[in-house]
Amino acid sequence: MKEFKERKDALQIIGLVLNHGSATASMIAENVGVSEKTIRKRIAYANDILRDNDAGVLVARPKIGIVLSGNQEQRGKAFDLIYMKKDDSDDCSNERMLETLRLVLRSIHRDIITINQISDELYMSPPTVAREIKACRKWLSGFNIELNSVRNRGLEIRCTELDYRQALKEYICKLCEPSDIDRELRFFFPEINIGLIREALIWVENEWNLLLTESSFAEILTYLCIATFENVRKKHELKLTFSEEEVNRYNEYNFAEKVFRQVNDHLGLTSRAEEIRYLTIQILCSKVISSANADPINMVREYDQKLRDFVNRTITVVSDVLNTDLSQDERLYEGLLNHIRALIFRLKYGQTVDTTVNSYIRENFITTLKVSWLVSTLFEEYFSLSIGDDELSYIALYIQTAIDCSRRPAEAVLVTDQNSSVTRLIHDRIVHTSMDIGKIEDVTVHQFLRSKYPSAELVISLVPLESKDERILVLKDPFHEKNREKIHEKLMEIRAKRHWQKPHFSSVCHRLFEPDLMMTDVHYENKDELLYDMCSLLENKGYVSHEYYASVIKRERAANTAIGGDVAIPHGDMSFTNESKIVVAILDEPIDWGDEKVDVVFLLNILMKSEAEVSKWQAFYRQFISLTDSREAIDKMRDCCDPVELYCYLVQ
Known part of the structure; x- marks a missing residue:
């Protein structure tokens, strides 16, 4: 296409000189659409064409400009080059089609264009233009765009706005x-x-x-x-x-x-x-969904389904390799889904992730990290993107959390009305068939109703009980082959409910936190210095603009953000926020915060411009209240030795 444009520009320069007798550099630049710096190259190209056809040569004459030097016969050949449009060489065929297509596409949403107009602008004969229009028609059909030649009107184009944009x-x-x-x-x-x-x-x-x-x-x-x-x-x-x-x-x-x-x-x-x-x-x-699908809603739904398929397949692969059924773990599913959404954006557009989690995972959960390497192959298959070790560490962390939750042996009681021999038989069967039960105690109905056994995580009963205890699972047939699945599902349900009641954050909030946005055992003399460093962490990662720190300080001057319990929740102006994130700082000593002392600080970088963002922050605040209401939970945050440990405590 570049060669064709150079040829077209050269022919246009020759045409200007023939039509006006001479042409100045500024006239050529204005009419041909090139810089005066490029004119010398185009004139040299024009002279190559003229010499090849024995049609004279362009020369510069002082105070006159560029003129065509040659005898009458040569000048006639130059006219033939321009007006007979000898443009049918095979090596320019593709370039001619692209230049024609360029003019056709420009005419969409503008005035209709004719074959003669294209002929004049590209210095091609009308028959050649008609031939290139056929090639354009074939190319445009790939985008559902119709191109028809209408007598006495020109080229009529029919297409949707979406198809036009894709083309x-x-x-x-x-x-x-x-x-x-x-x-x-x-x-x-x-x-x-x-x-x-x-x-x-x-x-x-x-x-x-x-x-x-x-x-x-x-x-x-x-x-x-x-x-x-x-x-x-x-x-x-x-x-x-x-x-x-x-x-x-x-x-x-x-x-x-x-x-x-x-x-x-x-x-x-x-x-x-x-x-x-x-x-x-x-x-x-x-790079994820084929551009052949021009319908935006179908594109985004196809994309979302592809993410869900990948997460489901990942969980299946991991479950199979580790011999641990994670398929019913909704927290793992939602956590991975939210993480992968953000991960693809980072990988496609070069956003970096911190490296602190990787060493932690390698030291503590190397087996899980090895399994996550299988996930990287699967990821490349789905999205044609490569995952590094640091990103894999986050995925391994989600998997390890699910494993810990699913494999931890439970203490249970078996409530029975059977004699001792039958009870022992049922007891042994449950222990040997269920991987979830580590210890089980046999009790009578009367003993259970009297003592309740609060330390037991699960209550397996062979008879209906007059109790609203949510731990109770009644097995009508103690020898049924489905009892193992029932015990597992009940235990997962109990743990899920208990986890929700813990002062930790659900998967919808996990993307708000990052290990390198955690500050542990840090020393500051005043809150302005602390807030400057916390805001700098956000700015360095592109989550806020430079003005964010000033907006945080302005808000602090207007109102005290300490909320009691030695905790503060500063925040800035949403208009300077690019992505919702939270920076957490645990100080070695409390500092003045208005009328209070504070050593635990949550810098809330809030963005709530959509219902999804609003829902995320609503979930955060519900769980944040539970966290800060628990002195034990805040003390555990203070006990965290490093940023990774603090991050894990908040999201696990």
Whole structure:
């Protein structure tokens, strides 16, 4: 395509000289659309064409400009080059098609274009243009776009807005040279400032601490330009039928919203919800879902189902390898699902994760880490992305927590009305068939109702009991083959309920925490210094902008955030937040916090611009209240020796 453009520019220069007798550098630059610096190369290319056809040569004449030097016969050949359009060489066939396609795509949402207009602009004969239109028609059909030639009108194009966007993105990002992206965008959207949009995207990329690949950057930039062009024209062609809730659970939504806000603030435009959702889906599904599926809602649902399939398959593989059934562990499922959603964003766009968990997992749970390496192969199969050891450590941590919960032997009582020999037979059968039971005590109905046996985790009864004790499992047939599954399910239910009542955080909140956002046994003289370092942790990872610290201090000046029990919950302005996160600091000595002393600090970096975010923070506050109401729980936080131990305590 580059060679064809150079040839087209060269022929256009020859045409200018023939039509006007001469042409200055500024005239050529304006009409051909190249810089004056490039003109010398294009004139040299034009002279190569002229010499090959014995059609004279272009020379520079002082105070006149560029003129064609040659006899009458040579000048006639030069006219033939331009006006007879000898352009049928095979080596330019693909370039001709791409240049034709370029003009066809530009005509969408603009005035209709004719074959003669394309012929004049590309210096091709009308029959050649007609042939290239056929090639364009075939390419466009891959995006469900119809291209028809209508007599006395021109080229009629029928397509949806979604198909048009996919086709234009494919042309710019896949068929053009990377160095030509900005030039192509200026060609399609001369009404908007491409440089400003590029700078806005780079600014958000840096603020989020991302490292976009060249192809990812080009795709996002293209979608931003399409959206901005429509916004400037006040003709909003994009119509989406699904709600914000379908996509706002993903990091990509917050990123897209921030990019549009940055662009539109500079241009004085208003961000459109449809455009944010559309860009979210394109970023989300890039390299994961086939671009042949242009329907956004189908794309995001296919993406979400792919995540769920992966998590289910991962749990199945891990269960099989470890000989431990984790398939019913909903906390493991939800925890992995939320983690994988964030993981894919980090891997695709270069966001780093801390390395502290890896050494902890290697030291304590190397077997689980080895199993998680199998997960990395599975992950590459599903998403064509590679996971490093640090990311695998987080997955291993989720798996290990589930293993600990499922394998811990339970103490149980067996409530029976049978004689001692039958009771012993049932007792032995339960112990030998159930891996969940470590110790079991045989008691009568009367003994149980009197003593209750509070230390027992499970109560297995052979008779109905007049008790509302939630530990009770009645086995109508003590020898039934399904009793093992019943005991396991009941124990999992009991533990799940008890875990929920613990002052720890559920899986929906896990993404709020990170080991390298934990500070243990740290010393500070005052809260301003502490808050500066806590905010710096967030800013260094791209979770907040630079202004966030000032907003935290401003809020502290307005109101004391100490909540009693030596705990404080400072927080800043949501407008400076990119992603919800929490920094936790455990001080070696309490410091002044208003009228109180504080040594446990939760810096709440809150973002609540969607129902999903609101639900997440509601869940956090419910469990946070339970945590801070427990002096024992806060003391255990103080006893944590390092950030990883504190992180594990909060999420396990």
